Amino acid sequence: MKEKKIALIPGDGIGPEVISEGVKVLKAIEQVDSNLSFEFTAYPWGCEYYLEHGKMMEENGLDQLKDADAIYLGAVGYPGVPDHISLWDLLLKIRKGFDQYVNLRPVTLLNPSLTPLKNKTEKEIDFLVIRENSEGEYAGAGDWLFKGKPEEVVLQTGVFSRKGTERIIRYAFEEARKQKKTLTSISKANALNYSMVFWDEVFDEVGKEYPDVVTYSYLVDAACMFFVQQPERFEIVVTTNLFGDILTDIGAAITGGMGLATGANINPEREFPSMFEPVHGSAPDISGKGLANPIAAIWSVAQMMDFFGEAKWSELIVTTIKELLKEKEYLTPDLGGNATTAELGNQFIKLLFEQDAITYKKNR
Numbered sequence: 001m002k003e004k005k006i007a008l009i010p011g012d013g014i015g016p017e018v019i020s021e022g023v024k025v026l027k028a029i030e031q032v033d034s035n036l037s038f039e040f041t042a043y044p045w046g047c048e049y050y051l052e053h054g055k056m057m058e059e060n061g062l063d064q065l066k067d068a069d070a071i072y073l074g075a076v077g078y079p080g081v082p083d084h085i086s087l088w089d090l091l092l093k094i095r096k097g098f099d100q101y102v103n104l105r106p107v108t109l110l111n112p113s114l115t116p117l118k119n120k121t122e123k124e125i126d127f128l129v130i131r132e133n134s135e136g137e138y139a140g141a142g143d144w145l146f147k148g149k150p151e152e153v154v155l156q157t158g159v160f161s162r163k164g165t166e167r168i169i170r171y172a173f174e175e176a177r178k179q180k181k182t183l184t185s186i187s188k189a190n191a192l193n194y195s196m197v198f199w200d201e202v203f204d205e206v207g208k209e210y211p212d213v214v215t216y217s218y219l220v221d222a223a224c225m226f227f228v229q230q231p232e233r234f235e236i237v238v239t240t241n242l243f244g245d246i247l248t249d250i251g252a253a254i255t256g257g258m259g260l261a262t263g264a265n266i267n268p269e270r271e272f273p274s275m276f277e278p279v280h281g282s283a284p285d286i287s288g289k290g291l292a293n294p295i296a297a298i299w300s301v302a303q304m305m306d307f308f309g310e311a312k313w314s315e316l317i318v319t320t321i322k323e324l325l326k327e328k329e330y331l332t333p334d335l336g337g338n339a340t341t342a343e344l345g346n347q348f349i350k351l352l353f354e355q356d357a358i359t360y361k362k363n364r
């Protein structure tokens, strides 16, 4: 029996609404899989906590989280608390503190009706973006000089260490080799004449150790265009923190929107817990109305299962999402349905049990 400790940080806005649907999925899994059980600890951290206590999480927050097998996060950010505080004092604190330097964001079309792209099907939109998650443009390095004066200067430094660049590129090559897929690096060496020239050099250097992996390299502006025009070019993509952040929103747009985009923050050495979360934010415009689509949060559970080595559950969750997407009736308004967050979640559980029964029968 594998017992997994899950730290829940539902966060703000629609965060708690979608996380509770994901928790239903985890509870359903332990109900039918006698080899798995989950122990949940919930943390009340986020913007509300900040307004009450003047901080986004407890001082020793990372210490409290460090023994978890996984962190399951909803979203943080809410009007009244500056976004850079909610991001830096919770989300980035965890990503950095636990050296979750790999961000895995699948760009996979689960139903052809979801893409705004003409003539593109599931076959043409199916790739994985591996985003550097610990440094680059989000290192937090910089300065603010002569504040408020006419000569005011602001510096935001992109930090690219050899260790940080090499390890993400190597991770991507390993993944491409394992999955027997092509690997595309996305950078911008023509304009960013230090950091991105360095990135490209490291990509070439590490690539020499992987002669079996077919590689491509694009400038980020060209890559934006190809994401929309020819997404079939991509199988596995590796890119920097900022470019990955932006590109994966295009990825979300071509696969059904923010309600379907998931991301895993991985510490591959497993020295610290990894964190699983929907890509979307706290969506204050729809929170508290039961309108939030919980599919991204449910897909995060699939990524968590993959990380735990439970590929069967990961595949079953994604297959069940595909089944669910066939019927508009059980979808939330962002996908053209009328269902509430909880109604979608309940239908998902029903279908998951049905899919599990089918798989069980097939494998007998």
Ligand SMILES: NC(=O)c1ccc[n+]([C@@H]2O[C@H](COP(=O)([O-])OP(=O)(O)OC[C@H]3O[C@@H](n4cnc5c(N)ncnc54)[C@H](O)[C@@H]3O)[C@@H](O)[C@H]2O)c1
Pocket (backbone or CB within 6 Å): 014, 018, 074, 075, 076, 077, 078, 079, 083, 086, 091, 258, 259, 260, 277, 278, 279, 280, 281, 282, 283, 284, 285, 286, 291, 292, 293, 294, 296, 334
């Ligand atoms: N990982 C995170 O915690 C994270 C990520 C992005 C933004 N934020 C924060 O969230 C707040 C709102 O940011 P934003 O409006 O730019 O981005 P957002 O992702 O919260 O919302 C963007 C748009 O997408 C819609 N949307 C998002 N998720 C949805 C879902 N599950 N179902 C249906 N519709 C959904 C929203 O209604 C909104 O119209 C800000 O405070 C921001 O800093 C947090």
